[in-house]
């Protein structure tokens with residue numbers, strides 16, 4: 001055995017996922033346990049010590065009691081999560097790994113873990129700080145890059161709006177969009193975050209959604225139009241948030257806009273458990289993972305009844321006057337109606353399966 005630590009039993013600390021949250025998750029849904037761990041690795045086994053442990057929004061989705069895009073996270077086990085760890089012991093027959101090596105694993109919220117060499121990816125600390133394996137060079141980075149570049153397809157000069165801009169994914173989308181030559185508008189909560197989004201991330205504008213009340217999506221939408229330089233100027237909407245924020249962005253979509261439905265974090269504290277109750281339509285799409293497109297004036301009329309289940313009263317999708325009305329008089333229309341009637345939208349859900357695809361494609 002190769003080891004950097006003693007042969008005395010080591011103490012492990014583990015966060016056990018104990019009960020399912022109804023709303024916001026907190027420490028009461030977890031239990032911290034200390035257990036001894038044998039420092040001797042078995043054949044084909046590594047013992048690793050965690051250095052960086054991720055806390056990601058998808059974990060809250062997995063805490064739902066019923067299947068969402070994945071099976072519910074079981075109760076009574078260590079909270080699953082991505083981890084950057086260091087090998088402290090390797091079984092004698094293990095090749096390719098030695099104590100001191102940094103690895104990316106999925107061993108969850110615990111200090112020590114035993115794993116098979118096939119379950120870890122070796123990291124090179126000379127290439128980049130190892131913590132980036134959970135950020136810009138890891139899952140959030142891939143999500144931001146492929147989500148924006150493949151699903152959003154930004155073109156120089158276009159306006160890209162990003163919700164959840166100050167977060168792991170959003171902060172990268174802003175920077176990628178700027179490098180793609182776009183005008184970038186971020187949406188974040190609070191002045192400090194908006195300053196960060198402009199000054200550090202380089203967004204051209206930032207809107208503080210917290211300045212608007214829960215029913216003020218029209219006012220929020222008007223403010224967004226102002227910073228975008230006019231109405232209906234949003235060419236790409238990269239959505240991390242959903243809910244009221246998305247309700248406010250949709251009326252500002254330009255013709256042939258693209259929506260990247262990356263996440264719906266505003267709904268995770270309960271809205272996704274009862275998704276029909278969740279505000280905004282994108283959370284439904286984020287579960288059903290459709291690709292819908294060709295909803296333009298010219299090509300989408302036959303698709304309206306199935307894609308727009310509640311058109312504005314008095315609007316008949318088949319009538320040309322309604323068509324014209326919904327095409328032009330946008331700001332009073334429900335968001336769903338706007339999407340289908342005003343913009344050619346290719347909305348791509350970055351669902352779990354897409355995420356897996358991205359992992360493979362990286």
Ligand SMILES: NC(=O)c1ccc[n+]([C@@H]2O[C@H](COP(=O)([O-])OP(=O)(O)OC[C@H]3O[C@@H](n4cnc5c(N)ncnc54)[C@H](OP(=O)(O)O)[C@@H]3O)[C@@H](O)[C@H]2O)c1
Nearest residue numbers: 057143164166167168169188189240263264265266350355
């Ligand atoms: N599809 C995929 O493969 C994939 C992969 C990774 C992430 N995602 C999704 O991408 C989104 C962002 O993930 P992340 O890793 O960047 O998360 P993060 O670093 O935790 O950031 C999330 C951001 O969301 C904002 N937020 C939280 N609650 C909100 C609410 N109720 N209304 C509006 N904004 C809210 C917060 O900013 P404020 O303080 O400004 O509100 C925070 O900065 C999540 O929806 C996540 O599920 C999807």
